[in-house]
Amino acid sequence: MPTLDDHDAEELVLLREEVKRLRQALNRLTPSLETILKRRGFRVYKKEPDDDLLVPDEPFRDSFFELLHKYSFRLLLRDIIKHQDRFTLEQVTRYSTTRVIRSYLGYLRDIRLITEGAAGYALSRAGITSFGPTLEWYIAELLKREFGAEVFWGVKFKRPKVGGDYDVLAKLDGSLLYVEVKSSPPKQVMAGEIAAFLDRVEDLAPETAVFLMDTELRMKDKLVPMFEQELAKRSSEPPPVLRLERELFHVQERIFIVNAKESIGRNLEKVIARYVQGRRGQ
Known part of the structure; x- marks a missing residue:
């Protein structure tokens, strides 16, 4: 496989910075994340709680x-x-x-x-019960810092039918991205969590949704079959769960199932790039 020399690596860094700058400029020209949510009938009730957050000053x-x-x-x-x-x-x-x-x-x-x-x-801080909120904070910071997104995390809405938290919501190039973040290993994920995620995707209707597991274990062994089973319950002709690459999977290039192998940031970059490429082809 060809490797990048110092000049090429520097050019790649500059290109990524320019893409981030352009995304930030586009974000200023498009409706805010709060406005995008309101247009879908979603008003933020609570967000970004710090009572269970393990983050320094x-x-x-x-x-x-x-x-x-x-x-x-x-x-x-x-x-x-x-x-x-x-x-x-x-x-x-x-x-x-x-x-x-x-x-x-x-x-x-x-x-x-x-x-x-x-x-x-x-x-130092007593009463932290879970790594989950800190991981949500990290994903939100990653999307802000690396991709120029406007982001909310730990979001609660008052909805009549579909409840629960939306772990991370981001505005990217005027589109809505929803990320469900799991800090537990695949063996601890239950079928009901997959169903709840798909319910929230259906209710919110984001352009892109990601089910992200902070693990380097395989997704194909348990998570992919669970998604296939839940999708089969919802349609007589369910869409297939297809491999994007390695342990990254997608459903109709809109719902993505990813792990942390290689890096969370790199995998999110691949998801966002795939979504952008798909949108260009429409």
Whole structure:
């Protein structure tokens, strides 16, 4: 496979920055995300709750965001939340080397998310029950920073039939993107969650919807069959679930099923690119 030289790599970075700048300019010329939602009959009731959010103070957020790109760091945060009252280095060294985990813990101590004492470490903020809201925050920041999107996360609407939270909603080039974010492994996802996701897609009618699992495990083994079964319940001629590449799948190039293999950002980039290409062909 051909590799990029330094000049080509620099050109690619500049091109991505220009695309982001153009998207931001287009966002200013198109209706706001709130307006797009209102036109669909959706009024935001609540959004972006911070009661279960594990994010540092503003001066440290850029570096924290960069570390969240790493799957091993996200796995560590899940373990820390699980053992938040007290944990040792050994208890959270499951998915990376001792050296890497020790460096992560040192960083988290420096930004005051954890404390260190004679008995080990503890989470500085009590009562964090799930990594889910922090992962939603990260996806929202990723869409804002890397793709120039306007984003809401942790959104609640008052709807008569379809309830539940919309994890991440984004306006991209005037279109609506909905991302359902799962921080648990595939074995913990139930059929009812797939049904609820598809119900919300039908109710909201976004141009693109993504079911994103923060795992490097295969989607084909469990998630894809669950989508196929649920789609079959809704139509006598259900659309097929097709492979986009590797462990990325799509339904009619509108609903995408993705994991974190390679990187969440790269996989979202592929989804957005596929949607844009499909729209050009219409």
